[in-house]
Amino acid sequence: MAGPKFxxxxxxxxxDSAAAAGAAAQRRDPYEVLGVGRNATEQxxxxxxRRMALKYHPDKxxxxxxxxxxxxxxxxxxxxxxxPDKRRQYDSSGFEAIEADSHxxxxxxxxxxxxxxxxxxxxxxxxxxxxxxxxxxxxEEALNGSVEISPLHLGKSLCRKVDKQSAHFYSVDIxxxxxxxxxVCRVCSTAKSKFKLLYFxxxxxxxxxxxxxxxxxxxxxxxxxxxxxLGFPVYRFEHTNSAAAAKDPDxxxxxxxxGFQPCEVNxxxxxxxxxxxxxxxxxxxxxxxVEVVCAEPFTTEKEKLRSxxxxxxxxxxxxxxFESEYREVLAKFTEMTxxxxxxxxxxxxxxxxxNSIHASYTxxxxxxxxxxxxxxxxxxxxxxSDDEQSAKKEKKSPSMExxxxxxxxxxxxxxxxxxxxxxxxxxxxxxxxxKRRPC
Numbered sequence: 001m002a003g004p005k006f007x008x009x010x011x012x013x014x015x016d017s018a019a020a021a022g023a024a025a026q027r028r029d030p031y032e033v034l035g036v037g038r039n040a041t042e043q044x045x046x047x048x049x050r051r052m053a054l055k056y057h058p059d060k061x062x063x064x065x066x067x068x069x070x071x072x073x074x075x076x077x078x079x080x081x082x083x084p085d086k087r088r089q090y091d092s093s094g095f096e097a098i099e100a101d102s103h104x105x106x107x108x109x110x111x112x113x114x115x116x117x118x119x120x121x122x123x124x125x126x127x128x129x130x131x132x133x134x135x136x137x138x139x140e141e142a143l144n145g146s147v148e149i150s151p152l153h154l155g156k157s158l159c160r161k162v163d164k165q166s167a168h169f170y171s172v173d174i175x176x177x178x179x180x181x182x183x184v185c186r187v188c189s190t191a192k193s194k195f196k197l198l199y200f201x202x203x204x205x206x207x208x209x210x211x212x213x214x215x216x217x218x219x220x221x222x223x224x225x226x227x228x229x230l231g232f233p234v235y236r237f238e239h240t241n242s243a244a245a246a247k248d249p250d251x252x253x254x255x256x257x258x259g260f261q262p263c264e265v266n267x268x269x270x271x272x273x274x275x276x277x278x279x280x281x282x283x284x285x286x287x288x289x290v291e292v293v294c295a296e297p298f299t300t301e302k303e304k305l306r307s308x309x310x311x312x313x314x315x316x317x318x319x320x321x322f323e324s325e326y327r328e329v330l331a332k333f334t335e336m337t338x339x340x341x342x343x344x345x346x347x348x349x350x351x352x353x354x355n356s357i358h359a360s361y362t363x364x365x366x367x368x369x370x371x372x373x374x375x376x377x378x379x380x381x382x383x384x385s386d387d388e389q390s391a392k393k394e395k396k397s398p399s400m401e402x403x404x405x406x407x408x409x410x411x412x413x414x415x416x417x418x419x420x421x422x423x424x425x426x427x428x429x430x431x432x433x434x435k436r437r438p439c
Contacts, residue, residue: 030078030081031077031081034052042082052070053139059137134167134196134198138165143207144207149274151170152275155291157289158290158291160290161287164281164284167198170275172273172274175270179267182302183229183268184229184292186227187216187277187288188223189223190221195216195225195281196280197213199212199227199265208274211265212227227263227275228263235260238259254320
């Protein structure tokens with residue numbers, strides 16, 4: 001379900017605050033826009049938004065500006081109510097508590113042109129969080145019952161490739177016993193493709209309506225997504241905004257488990273159920289492997305999952321308490337650090353003042369000036385040593401300079417004599433000796 005033009009997926013941070021306040025005052029209540037109550041569940045909010053998106057989508061209302069405005073209004077409202085943190089902020093303080101410049105929109109990539117898709121891919125590579133949604137065309141075809149559905153047998157995996165912004169639909173038949181034992185549907189991609197795992201519920205007209213959605217996430221060397229219908233409450237984990245985490249790492253840490261939310265559907269009934277894999281890459285197809293298994297052989301894993309999710313819930317409650325303690329200690333530490341610096345400066349000033357008072361007990365104006373401060377003392381010492389060195393240089397008499405030059409002169413003259421002697425010494429073998437004279 002497309003949002004506004006791609007360039008508006010993030011507002012300018014330099015906008016006029018007065019204009020922003022005026023715009024906030026003109027906005028309608030998100031609950032009123034979507035036609036849901038304040039206690040509406042996540043699934044009810046999603047269903048209401050999808051109905052409005054299909055009705056007012058720009059592809060179906062190209063020449064209707066009123067429909068375009070309603071679509072944008074519904075998209076804006078959904079992005080507030082679908083985010084637990086933003087919804088909590090709005091419920092407590094209204095639009096003023098929501099930062100418009102950090103607001104993320106869900107984009108329907110199928111409605112973007114090539115240039116905007118390239119920009120979206122570039123920003124995604126740079127780490128800018130860009131949420132995408134299922135194409136309105138795919139949802140409309142499913143609702144009208146005009147999609148091709150392939151059978152998928154329990155326990156058998158299937159490897160396929162789906163085009164970008166397209167979907168492969170599968171039907172799975174389960175018995176009452178298999179439904180009670182539990183069912184798990186998992187999709188993974190060794191090529192690290194981006195995709196969405198979708199679950200559809202049948203409508204009275206024979207069509208299918210989207211009920212659950214799981215985005216793929218990197219888990220080691222693959223991307224994967226899964227849905228677990230095990231007969232007890234299971235949870236899904238929505239990753240937090242990486243850009244917000246970079247701005248405030250402390251808040252990101254304490255809100256890390258806020259995305260741990262319960263799934264809307266925990267068990268399935270006997271009959272036929274429908275899943276789909278949606279290609280979510282920007283340009284290329286998504287390669288994936290899909291598998292639906294009965295949970296009967298995985299009794300140990302079921303108990304481990306129940307146990308670890310209970311621990312995560314307990315840890316989330318502990319984090320809430322720990323955050324208040326951490327903030328209190330951090331504020332105290334900041335206060336103590338600031339006081340430490342102030343006390344250090346005050347002590348230095350008092351000691352310097354004391355030294356200055358001690359030095360003032362003299363009748364010599366020179367001593368008073370030299371001991372007036374540490375900087376003055378160090379500068380006077382430096383200048384005094386410089387004066388002494390220059391005076392020593394000036395005190396050198398011409399006779400001394402002459403003697404030095406005389407000393408240097410003979411030294412220079414000695415060198416050739418030494419060379420000659422050495423030459424004679426080494427040339428002694430050239431001397432001729434008369435062998436005829438007896439020794």
